[in-house]
Amino acid sequence: MGKDVIVACDFASKDALVEFLDKFSNAGRKPFVKIGMELFYAEGPEIVKAVKERGHKIFLDLKLCDIPNTVKKSMKVLSNLDVDMTNLHAFGTKEMMKAAIEGLTREDGTRPILIAVTQLTSTSEERMKNDLLIDAPLAEVVEHYAKCAAESGLDGVVCSPHEASRVKEVCGKNFVTVTPGIRFADSAADDQVRIMTPEKAKSVGSDYIVVGRPITAADDPVAAYERCVREFVD
Numbered sequence: 691m692g693k694d695v696i697v698a699c700d701f702a703s704k705d706a707l708v709e710f711l712d713k714f715s716n717a718g719r720k721p722f723v724k725i726g727m728e729l730f731y732a733e734g735p736e737i738v739k740a741v742k743e744r745g746h747k748i749f750l751d752l753k754l755c756d757i758p759n760t761v762k763k764s765m766k767v768l769s770n771l772d773v774d775m776t777n778l779h780a781f782g783t784k785e786m787m788k789a790a791i792e793g794l795t796r797e798d799g800t801r802p803i804l805i806a807v808t809q810l811t812s813t814s815e816e817r818m819k820n821d822l823l824i825d826a827p828l829a830e831v832v833e834h835y836a837k838c839a840a841e842s843g844l845d846g847v848v849c850s851p852h853e854a855s856r857v858k859e860v861c862g863k864n865f866v867t868v869t870p871g872i873r874f875a876d877s878a879a880d881d882q883v884r885i886m887t888p889e890k891a892k893s894v895g896s897d898y899i900v901v902g903r904p905i906t907a908a909d910d911p912v913a914a915y916e917r918c919v920r921e922f923v924d
């Protein structure tokens with residue numbers, strides 16, 4: 691599994707995204723790009739096609755969670771968009787995850803990397819207990835959901851870098867870990883709580899780091915991206 695830096699392009703419009711990506715094109719760089727709900731709902735599937743045409747790999751972060759049949763059909767639509775990675779909520783159960791793989795797999799047997807969200811990083815143990823009636827410790831829930839994802843045939847999970855090595859222990863070293871919550875040692879945490887540097891994320895076995903504001907809000911986004919690559923990949 692090749693390690694890579696995925697840039698979370700949390701922009702409100704295509705214009706803002708294009709202006710950002712032009713800086714990278716001018717520097718001869720083509721980062722792996724994450725397109726989330728905000729941009730997808732604002733611009734529709736055309737935004738995926740436009741970024742693909744520019745030659746970027748795409749992680750389409752739409753976190754599907756619905757009845758198996760609906761997820762299967764939606765995944766089929768996403769596989770036709772030719773993204774490289776997409777995701778769903780493990781909360782939707784194994785049946786839903788298996789249906790998702792069926793929908794995502796193209797006629798030639800290929801499919802994008804499919805990963806599961808275990809528990810959102812915004813869900814604390816207290817919220818899980820009070821709002822979701824889940825009494826188990828958060829770490830146990832994350833491990834269990836990761837195991838269910840692996841048993842359903844998914845490729846990996848989105849998790850905190852602090853959970854990455856444990857997920858690998860439970861699900862195997864080839865099970866992909868995609869980890870947000872990345873900050874340089876000298877940058878602001880923003881609203882992220884459990885953060886890690888790119889260098890440390892590499893040492894705990896993350897396969898992909900997802901980096902947003904430390905790159906998108908930097909004075910020199912290309913330099914910030916290159917620093918991530920130096921610390922995490924090289």
Ligand code: C5P
Pocket residue numbers: 698700726809810811812848849870871872880882900901902903904
């Ligand atoms: O700007 P920042 O580096 O915090 O962006 C992190 C990205 O990763 C955002 O797009 C956020 O939605 C996403 N993410 C996260 N925590 C998760 C799952 C996704 O921060 N558990």
